[in-house]
Amino acid sequence: MKNLLPRKPIAHDTDSPAASAGLSHVxxxxxxxxxxxxxxxxxxxxxxxxxxxxxxxxxxxxxxxxxxxxxxxxxxxxxxxxTGPAAAAGLRRQRARLESNRRTDTDKGRLLDPAAEAAADDAAELADRIARGHSxxxxxxxxxxxxxxxxxxxxxxxxxxxxxxxxxxxxxxxxxxxxxxxxxxxxxxxxxxxxxxxxxxxxxxxTMFPLASPDLPAPLPGQPAPAGGLLYGLNPDSGGVVWWDRWSQHNANSVVLARSGAGKSYFVKLEVLRSLADGVAVSVIDPDNEYRRLADAVGAVTIALGAGGVRLNPLDIPPGDRRGDALTRRALFLHTLVAVLLGEQPPPAERAALDKAIIAAYTAAGICNDPGTWGRQAPLLRDVSAALAEQGTAAAETLAARLTPWVSGSFRDLFDGPTTHAPHGQLAVWSTRHLPDELRAPGMLLALDAIWRDVDVPGNTGQPPRRLVIVDEAWMLLKDGQGAKFLYRLSKSARKRRAGLAVITQDVGDLLGSDLGQAVIANAATQILLRQAAQSVDAVADSFGLTAGEARLLLSARIGEGLLISGAHRVCFHAVASKKEHRLCIGDLEVDDA
Incomplete structure (x- = not known):
């Protein structure tokens, strides 16, 4: 006898929850x-x-x-x-209906309907394109x-x-x-x-494609809206707000590339003001004294390198650093500084002599690898030069002679004494405008090192504050190989210390023309491109993968208008400021970008 009842399906233990409960339940x-x-x-x-x-x-x-x-x-x-037959049949019916209405109106003496006339012409044109296979x-x-x-x-x-x-x-x-x-x-x-x-x-x-928005993507379903972020400006394409949080990206580093007069300093000053309101500690290396008005308005400290009585000792050991390699770190930095002062890496024999002289200078000051001695007065650059002279070798004497301008010559004022000014407060501005051109790059390196010593010291308790380090006109440092290496190391290390490094430059060639410059860009999750020069836009387009339309945008962008790039996200923006912000950001110099 045939069983007419359906069999009950057998449940297997290997079935997945989606298969047993239904995909919609999962x-x-x-x-x-x-x-x-x-x-x-x-x-x-x-x-x-x-x-x-x-x-x-x-x-x-x-x-x-x-x-x-x-x-x-x-x-x-x-x-x-x-299908072709269905499309042809539909068009024939539509054209017959429109033609019938037109003839009826003509026979009864009515005025022709412009909408019907346009529809009939469009239907005829469409039928012709479909018949020819064009649509x-x-x-x-x-x-x-x-x-x-x-x-x-x-x-x-x-x-x-x-x-x-x-x-x-x-x-x-x-x-x-x-x-x-x-x-x-x-x-x-x-x-x-x-x-x-x-x-x-x-x-x-x-005309519907691409299905993309000119604005930044909204949070995915189920994800909360970001709690932080700053107003970068308005989107000229959609009229929407460009709100960006550098601290929620893979790293907080950024690069700002623009030609002179494109508004890069104005944009960076806006970000500084809004970052201060967001509780971020900001340090700025200012080559042209453009941040003085802003610093005075918020009660910040300004350290004018090159002014009378302002000195920085590169051999200072951070007072709060108790790591076993703190003394070694200072010695390595002095190697970098000497290479920047000389404009090249010294030969191996001179580097060996310099290393011996650094150890001898610290020993003469009573400082050794014991952290208990690090609170004593650190030696000066002239002590290192004296230790070189005492070695009596040709390499040491040659290096001591090459260091003479910065030890006892015209450029000694910046190094000739203990450190006189230490940064403090939420905003610290290091101005290098008073330095001669020969000391601009070393001065920026000294300021960057002093900033990084505060960032790099491990805290005792709690989470360290967010710190933003801004290097304006970074081309002065990037044109030197050792300075570029130091900047690259900072860009790699900033994320682990809850810090962000912002590199701003108008000389695009120095940043894009070297492997270290390209590495600095690669380690910046936030990339800002403002107006570019016609001579450099092709290199910028190749490095950032810009489309032809984006390249044309950067050639014709107005002041403060540019492109924000972060991974696959790209959005146009125009920096906007309130009246009070504008007064603080227009700068003190007639050559200010704003």
Whole structure:
């Protein structure tokens, strides 16, 4: 006898939870409540709008206003191709209907309808292009799914989305009593249950792409909105706000590249002011004394290197550093400083003599590897030169002679004595404007080292504060090999110390023309490109992978307008400031970028 009852499927222990409970139980929301005009999806709310009317003509990227709406909005497009016979039959019916209306109006003496005349001409032109194989027809459905955390917010968001749609001549209607079907249609299931379609040709569909927004992406569903960040400016393409948090990226480093007069210093000063309000400790290396007005307004300390009585001793050991290699770190830095002073790496024999002289100078001052001796007065550069002279070798005497201008000659003022000024407070500005050109790079290196000694000292308790180190006109340091290496090491080490290094330069060649400069860019998660010179825009485009349109933007950008790049994220912005911020950022010099 044949068993007519269906067999019960056998459950296997190896079945996955998705297979046994259903994929929707694993990936879907906890519950969906279907209401006439909205849905409650999990802890949030959603509503679906159908696009029922389209403009007669559309331009390139006509969906951008919807894609750039500052909120969570799913824009879903269904595209089904029509077969050749079906497209031809549909066009014949449409042309016959339009031609019949035209002849009826002519026979009865009525004035011709301009809209009908335009539609008839368009249908004839489209039929000709399809017959020649230049175009195809598609059935297109366009649906909008608005998400919000509460009903009140949902109603407000729906009104805003409908207003944006109306601005591009799109008619929208809520999917009343069909919200569940509409929500399913907006999921990535390729299932259109609403079937609100409109026939379009290839050219009209092409204007929808790419499906991308000119604004930065919003947080993914389920992710909270970022708590920090600063206002970088406004997006000139969408009118949206460019809000960026460097501290939430892979690292807090940044580079700012721009030609002279593009507004880079103005933009950086805005970020300094807003970072101070965000609780970030900021240190600035200022070659042109452009930050004086800002520093005076916020009560910051300004250390003017090269001014009378201002000295920095490169052999100082940080008072709070108790690591066993602190003395070795100071010796290695002095090797770097000497190479920058001389403009080249000394020969091996001179480097060996210098190393012996550094150890001898510390020993004469009573400082050794015992941390208990590190509180004593550190030796000076002249003590190292004297130790070189005492060695009696040709290499030591040669190196001592080469160091004479900085020990007892014209450039000795910066090194001839113990450190006189120490940075303190939330903002510290190191000005190198008073230094001669021969001391600009060494002065910037000394200031950067003094800043880094505060950053690098391990704290006793708690989390260290966020610190932003800004090196303006970094080309002065990058043109020297040892200075570029020091900057590269800082860019690699900043993230581990909750610090960010911001490199600003107008000489793009020094940054892009060397491997170390390229490495500094690669270690900057935030990259700012303002207006570029025509001679360097090709190199910038190659290094940053810019499109032709982005390169043209940088050639014609206004003051303060540029491009923010971080990984796959790219957004145009124009820096904006309040009246008080503007007064503090315009600078003290007539040559200021602002």
């Amino acid at each position: 990936l879907g929301p906890s519950g969906v409540v279907n209401m006439p005009r909205y849905l409650q999806v999990g802890d949030g709310y959603a509503a679906v709008l159908m696009v029922t009317g389209y403009p007669a003509e559309v331009g390139v990227a006509w969906l951008d206003p919807l894609l750039g709406w500052p909120g969570r909005l799913d824009v879903v497009v269904y595209i089904d191709p029509l 195809k027809l598609f059935r297109v459905g366009l649906y909008l799914c608005v998400h919000a955390a509460s009903l009140d917010e949902l109603q407000e968001s729906i009104a805003q989305v409908r207003a944006v749609a109306a601005s591009v001549l799109l008619d929208t209607q809520p999917a009343t009593w069909r919200q569940l079907q509409g929500w399913i249609s907006t999921l990535p299931l390729a299932t259109d249950t609403l079937r609100m379609r409109r026939v379009m040709d290839t050219e009209a569909i092409a």
